[in-house]
Amino acid sequence: MSATISSKTLGSEFVRKVKEISGQNLHLCYQCGLCSGNCPMVSSMDLPPRQVIELARLGLEEEITSSRTVWTCASCLACTVNCPRGFDLSKVMEAIRLLTLRKNVDHLRPEDISPQERCALPQLAMVGGLRKFSG
Amino acid sequence: MSLAYYPGCTLKTKAKNLEEPAIASMEVLGSRLEEIPRWNCCGAVYSLADDDLIHQVAPVRNLIRVKEQGKNEVVTLCSFCLNTLKRANLLMKEDAEKRGTLNSFMDEEIDYGGEVEVVHLLEVLKDQVGWEALAQKVKLPLRGLRVAPYYGCTLLRPREVAIDDVEKPTILQELLEAVGATPVDFPEFAECCGSYQIVSSPDDIPKYAWHILNSALTHGAEALVLTCPLCDYNLGQGQKELMKKHDGFDGVPLFYFTQLLALALGLGPQVCHFELNYGEPELLLREKNLLPRVEAL
Numbered sequence: 172m173s174a175t176i177s178s179k180t181l182g183s184e185f186v187r188k189v190k191e192i193s194g195q196n197l198h199l200c201y202q203c204g205l206c207s208g209n210c211p212m213v214s215s216m217d218l219p220p221r222q223v224i225e226l227a228r229l230g231l232e233e234e235i236t237s238s239r240t241v242w243t244c245a246s247c248l249a250c251t252v253n254c255p256r257g258f259d260l261s262k263v264m265e266a267i268r269l270l271t272l273r274k275n276v277d278h279l280r281p282e283d284i285s286p287q288e289r290c291a292l293p294q295l296a297m298v299g300g301l302r303k304f305s306g
Numbered sequence: 307m308s309l310a311y312y313p314g315c316t317l318k319t320k321a322k323n324l325e326e327p328a329i330a331s332m333e334v335l336g337s338r339l340e341e342i343p344r345w346n347c348c349g350a351v352y353s354l355a356d357d358d359l360i361h362q363v364a365p366v367r368n369l370i371r372v373k374e375q376g377k378n379e380v381v382t383l384c385s386f387c388l389n390t391l392k393r394a395n396l397l398m399k400e401d402a403e404k405r406g407t408l409n410s411f412m413d414e415e416i417d418y419g420g421e422v423e424v425v426h427l428l429e430v431l432k433d434q435v436g437w438e439a440l441a442q443k444v445k446l447p448l449r450g451l452r453v454a455p456y457y458g459c460t461l462l463r464p465r466e467v468a469i470d471d472v473e474k475p476t477i478l479q480e481l482l483e484a485v486g487a488t489p490v491d492f493p494e495f496a497e498c499c500g501s502y503q504i505v506s507s508p509d510d511i512p513k514y515a516w517h518i519l520n521s522a523l524t525h526g527a528e529a530l531v532l533t534c535p536l537c538d539y540n541l542g543q544g545q546k547e548l549m550k551k552h553d554g555f556d557g558v559p560l561f562y563f564t565q566l567l568a569l570a571l572g573l574g575p576q577v578c579h580f581e582l583n584y585g586e587p588e589l590l591l592r593e594k595n596l597l598p599r600v601e602a603l
Contacts, residue, residue, distance in 0.1 A: 194356035211498045211517075215510045243507065246351065247498035248463035252472055259464075265354035279506045291543070292505065293535045294315040295386050299350035300505030302361070 180230030185270070189227050192266035197228035199258045206250035206260050216240040220250055220260055227263060241267045242278050242304070272306035279304035309430065310377040311339035312368055314387035315347050321384070321535040323579035327568030328383050328427055330577045334443060335435050339381060342371045348390040351502065359407055365394035366408060370415050372422045379423045381430055383564065385534035389460035392424040392467040426461065426469050428477050428533070428563065437484040445572030447486025450594050453561070454490045454527035455479050456518065458537045459498050472496075478531060481563060485570035492525040494518045499540035512544040512551075519548070519558050528590055529559040531566060538562070542584025559587035569596065 180186075190197060200221075207219035218226070218240040226235050235241070241264045250260040271278070281289075281301060289297065309332070317325040329339050345368050353361035368391060372380040382388040398405050399420025409417045431440060455478030462468045462475060470477045475496070479489040500507075500514040519541060522530050532538055538560055545557045565578040565587075575597065580587045591597040 192355045192357055211514060212500070212503070212510075214513065215507065243503065243510075245459075245498050245501035245503050246354065247459040247501060249459075249496075249498065252463050252465055259354075262354045262356070269355055269358075284505055288505075288508070293320040293539050294347075295350040295384070296502055296504050296536050296539065298315070298347060299386065299502035299536070302349065302351050303502055304506055 174226075174229075174231050174234055176229050176231070180232075181228075183230040183232065185232040186228065186230045188270055189263060189266045192269055193259070193262040195259055195262055197224060197263070199256045200224045200228075201256060203255065205253050205255065209249040209253045211247060211249060212243050212245055216243045220244075220264075223267070224258075224260060224263060227267065235267055236271060240264075246303070268303065272304075275306055277305040281305075307337045308340045309337055310342050310372045310375055310380045312342055312345055312348075312372075312380050312382050312387060312391065314382070314384045315350075316535040317384060321538070321562070321582075323582040324383055324533075324535060324538075324562040324564055327562070327573065327578050328564040330573050331564060331568045331571050332427075334571045334573070335431075335440065337430070337435075342368065342375060342380065344371055348387050348394075350386050350390065352390045352393040359404060359411070362394050362397060362404070362408055363412060365391050366398060366418055367412065367415065369395055369398070369420075369422045369424070370412075370418050373418060374416065378421060379425055381425055381427055383427050383533070385426075385458060385460040386536065388424060388426045388469070389467060393464075395420050395422065395424050396466060426533070428461075428481065429469055431481060431567075432477055437480055441484045441486075444485055444570045446570055446596065448482075448566060448570050448594075448596060449486050451487040451590075451596065452490050452526055452528045453482055453487050453566070454492050454522035454525065454530045455482065455495060456522070456530045456532045456537065456541075457496045458532065458534050459496065459501065461533060462496050478533075478563060481567065482531065485566055487566060487570075490522070490525055490527040492522045492527065494521045499537045501536060501540070504536070504540055511540050512548055515541045515544055516548055516552065519545075520552070520555070523555075523558060527558070529561055529585070529587065531561045531563050533563055538584065545584055557585045559583065559585035559590050561587060
């Protein structure tokens, strides 16, 4: 992957909004990778969680939003409780999801779930999933 | 003794086998789980965005219902409800600015400042009933039943709402010992089952489920015990497919902790609703001579 980092990306609106919505200081992370090592979903991700933080603070919006990683995160908080820097990656993942959802672009719509699945799924899966994946 | 109780949506529909044995068991133990009036869905997942207050309204309204009852504690059974209510409660307690905004937005409600304590039934059993007192009420010790305690995510994370030690929880093991079963520790006790990813990436879930189930079996468990209806679904519904894929895997029964509690208290299958479980638990219980003895009680 090649990407151009500039003062424009570093100071972008994307970086500002991720910080604002997540309430996290992106520069706390020292890239030790414990988040990736502890993530039970990492085998389904195209970008390991550690790289999401790095790309977010560099302002590489396109690289992050074209990845499926934030949509694969299950907010299980394994990263959060194991971070030696007290950084809450789950909040950054949520902020990046919301930056898409708030543009009225849903990752999943109720009609994408088949009627059979809708009947079978526990209610909390439907409520939780649609909360995370639709605006 | 009457305890204010928040059931949540799933317990009234898909997880009756979590709720009914809990209510019946608590009666035996001398407490009544009293449903709070006009409860609403807690929202299932806690909002992780700093600027999103609207999703705090649903859980906080439930806490207000408890306060209106003059109670200072509310009991939950579902791990997700516990997590969402407890985190929203913490927000109301600790963040004066957001508390002010939410209270003024919910103009028709009484003001709320985090006065209610949110607890899980496991904590009630441990701290209010006590393991020794519980053990004395056991009519059918679950001897010889080797069960892996599976905590999942939301009972233990984040740290500030965990019901037990995040790295080394023991509360489910303690319950199993009190009812005469044998706890089987395994490393994946708190690994995520895939959670709400079941709605968007259902094909990924069997991979996560297999990792957890296979580890429990490898460590000598005959069944898993859990607290969460979503863990139950994710670990259970794909077992038939996993049996086709993995030679020698014949499925593994999943129990809610309340079912093992009720069974040990002598309440029997009509209360436990094992027919709603995954992994054919009745076969295992018959094999262990735990069902016929119950029916004879």
